[in-house]
Amino acid sequence: KAGVTQTPRYLIKTRGQQVTLSCSPISGHRSVSWYQQTPGQGLQFLFEYFSETQRNKGNFPGRFSGRQFSNSRSEMNVSTLELGDSALYLCASSGQGSDTQYFGPGTRLTVL
Amino acid sequence: EDQVTQSPEALRLQEGESSSLNCSYTVSGLRGLFWYRQDPGKGPEFLFTLYSAGEEKEKERLKATLTKKESFLHITAPKPEDSATYLCAVQAVSGTASKLTFGTGTRLQVTL
Numbered sequence: 001k002a003g004v005t006q007t008p009r010y011l012i013k014t015r016g017q018q019v020t021l022s023c024s025p026i027s028g029h030r031s032v033s034w035y036q037q038t039p040g041q042g043l044q045f046l047f048e049y050f051s052e053t054q055r056n057k058g059n060f061p062g063r064f065s066g067r068q069f070s071n072s073r074s075e076m077n078v079s080t081l082e083l084g085d086s087a088l089y090l091c092a093s094s095g096q097g098s099d100t101q102y103f104g105p106g107t108r109l110t111v112l
Numbered sequence: 113e114d115q116v117t118q119s120p121e122a123l124r125l126q127e128g129e130s131s132s133l134n135c136s137y138t139v140s141g142l143r144g145l146f147w148y149r150q151d152p153g154k155g156p157e158f159l160f161t162l163y164s165a166g167e168e169k170e171k172e173r174l175k176a177t178l179t180k181k182e183s184f185l186h187i188t189a190p191k192p193e194d195s196a197t198y199l200c201a202v203q204a205v206s207g208t209a210s211k212l213t214f215g216t217g218t219r220l221q222v223t224l
Contacts, residue, residue: 103155
């Protein structure tokens with residue numbers, strides 16, 4: 001089975017721009033979670049989607065949003081980028097009846 | 113609020129020198145405790161899930177154990193390829209929520 005894939009792998013943006021990141025879960029997985037990883041804060045939960053519905057949300061400002069499509073693929077969007085948004089953004093998927101989350105390789109976002 | 117503390121922050125071992133990594137946690141109700149391995153520039157790779165105190169899981173040179181307040185990842189006769197950051201995460205009993213709360217990790221270096 002193919003693993004979780006994320007595109008693009010690297011992005012460079014400037015302050016004030018917006019960005020959209022994409023995640024394709026493992027085939028058959030319907031839950032997709034997003035995390036932000038920075039050297040100072042470690043891995044922090046952004047939000048989780050299941051069957052196109054946001055099921056849980058972390059403590060991030062409204063500039064961070066996401067959605068999930070009927071094929072379980074998910075996107076997250078960050079608007080009005082700030083320097084502090086520079087991070088590795090990780091997507092994870094899990095199958096029905098399983099608590100284990102499998103992570104993708106991440107998208108490295110750099111905000112200049 | 114769920115909290116996870118990992119120690120030590122960094123650990124340097126010689127090949128064959130066994131040791132243990134610690135993960136202390138505070139959670140309202142534990143649904144599961146997870147161990148991941150992360151190599152530089154990559155997403156976390158799933159290792160183990162533990163659900164109840166007294167549970168143990170093994171995989172090659174790694175063995176994870178769980179008590180009511182902490183988990184240990186024992187590394188027996190490590191090899192240089194075991195060098196990575198080891199992350200511990202907890203998932204709380206909270207309806208259908210899948211949020212993982214991570215510790216900041218233990219950076220392990222195994223030298224010849």
